[in-house]
Amino acid sequence: MKALRNYLDKIKPNYKKGGKYEKWLPVFESFETFLYVLGDTTPKKGAHIRDAMDLKRTMSIVVIALLPALLFGMWNIGYQHFLSIGQGQEVSFWAQFGHGFIQVLPLILVSYIAGLGTEFLFVYIKGHEIEEGFLVSGMLIPLIVPIDVPLWMLALANIFAVILGKEVFGGTGMNIVNPALLARAFLFFAYPAKMSGDKIWISGLESGEGVVDGFSGATPLAEAAAAEGNLDLFHAKYTISDMFLGTLPGSVGETSVLAILIGAFILLLTGIASWKIMLSVFVGGVSMGLILNGFASETNVYMSLPFYEHILLGGFAFGAVFMATDPVTASQTEKGKWIYGFLVGFIAILVRVVNPAYPEGVMLAILLMNVFAPLIDHYIIRANVKKRLKRIKVKA
């Protein structure tokens, strides 16, 4: 490792002011800081020691927390695929995983290459070393798209998210909406044919090769929404354990509540994500689920879907754990986090059930609340200000 350090020290002067590649310094630094925590020391006055935590570690822990969902997603893609061609029982675990791995890997690669490439362009333009936010976004985006999304669309969505979701506002920490969700929303509204329907959730289903007759690739949510009379058929098909384990069609990483909970455990244990937001999203979702149950009737069967199934299905858990907790776009005051989280869960289920156009409301609910988070914070801050003003009045 000494040799690498010596090499870096040797070439570094080229990038310093007056050097051959002086304009490339931020790009150089971006790579250097990945290899090394630099020998920069604390200023002359102030805190002379610092917490060992930095943004690189924060972001890489989130990526680690995403791994269970990713690995499960890979297996599930394979499992669903072989199920669709009628080989559900015969194929080994590794064949299932292998199929999924081959399908998912390009999504991840394209996402990182397109996104990070755009990030580096901005590193060069802004002259500040890379900000680590995209480490997480680049992993989140492949996990929330249907498996057969064309790679060029994915690349386009990544570039769109980095530029219009983040860099136009000034980079990581300044963005208003979650870039990963923005990428998905972009795909959803720009290419609806590729982003919704019954054929897109299972790999190879669209091309239709070897698919068993009558096999439906619809997600459970779509089926629940389309159910007539009652949900008995639905419940005959999907068990609670299927929903919890995630052996269902859906976006790559969203199906397994178990894998997501492992990730949640990592995030909460390390203290990186806010437990307040996570908990309140679930509370909000349960509340809306219960309210809708109260209004359920023969003509609107979807409303009778039990609240706990709402929590287990679709992207709810994934959104609650990994999306709503994004510290930049969520509410930043501690009290605000409760309100923000609750409304995310509340609105997600409302959109899901009441709006017939969108079988899934989590994405829209989080994006909507991202936009409202600063407003929530504003009122929390004003409340603090009012308290201070009141103190003066009481005295006077």
Add this chain to the structure above:
Amino acid sequence: MSKLIKLKKGIDIKLTGKAEEKLSDLAMSDTYAIKPPDFEGLTPKLKVKVDYEVKAGTTLFFDKYNPEVCFTSPVSGKVVSVNRGERRRILEVVVKPDSVIKYVEFKKESPSGLSRDEIIKNILKSGLWPCIMQRPYATIANPQVEPKAIYISAFDSAPLAPNYDFIVKGQESSFQTGVDALSKLTSGKLHLNINNKTTKSSAFTSAKGVEITKFEGPHPVGNVGIQINQIEPMNKGDIIWYVNPQDVIMIGRLFENGVYDARKIIALTGSEVINPQYYRIITGASLDSVTSNKVTAENNRYISGNVLTGEKIYKKGYLGFYNSQLTVIPEGNEAEFLGWGMPGLNKFSVSRSFISWLKPSKEYKLNTNLQGGLRSFVVSGEYDKVFPMDVLPVPLLKAIVIEDIDLMEELGIYEVAEEDFALCEFVCTSKIEVQSLVRKGLNLMIKEFS
């Protein structure tokens, strides 16, 4: 029965190198210096020149805008140099001491028989006035106003901080005399805040003429700003004074002996000190006189004060006016390969993302590495966990960034000082220099209202 206030927010950073409760006298330093930059917002006017003979208590310089506030020599001897920095800013006024200290005579009388004005005049003349600080702004108190109350925090909760119980030992009567003098400066209360668990000295627990409040909890519970916020939060227009216990003792000695006796006890602490313990020195001693032969080889950082709020001093430098502590820790100027990805048994973090959290009672040897690069505010809620005030830290900091005076005022700039944000700066994932930002905000306010 005194009130007990328990705080939950905050963190005690456990470092190696805590001072043993043993006191030694140190030989006189070769030179002593008073440093104008120690006093926030001061514009010094020199009263002496090189080669002037001074006594302990002779004014070296005074405040241009508050001429009665003077800064006096801690020893008798000869002014040997006035060191200046950029734009001829005065950095140090250096005095070479006589072998026996000669003192300027001040009023020697029990404060109980003196009026408020006489007490103020005596403290001002002796050069001890700068010990009295004020909130808002955390600057030297303005002698022309009367404060709403005066606060003394009898304990320091910062990492490796000196134990004032030990420092006050043998000087109990001087402390009480100092308290008597201070209590005449305000018609309000004189608050003495003690630690419910650790403060045992009768000088504090049975001090007379004070209102005692007990505190309990992690750092920054010992910060006077936090204590004020808990007892009676400051409003716009309020002025509160506060004094460090060691300075109260010095003020006491002034009235007992009639001289500026600048001897004080400091704790020499930190992982690079061979035998951390307490030493008796005179204010303004040189770093070398304190640390020579007492620290490990090299590449150390010398900090006048504690690791969270202190100031780095160079090998040829002098101890700060306000500090009762000198900390020596290793510099962290070496790059670490994949440092952000390591499990980190020897790394300290409030997040539980390094495996070191499994050993909560471990003492750390931390260095001065920044542990990352500067970013914008990304992670939320970090500061709130270590900031036990009813002030929203990040909105206030953002108001300072955009220099919005009204907003800063609304969000409570009057209640804070940079030291209250020290832990925020420590925990910050984005490595933002929070304390200098707060100071920038305070200076903006001072400028706005002057």
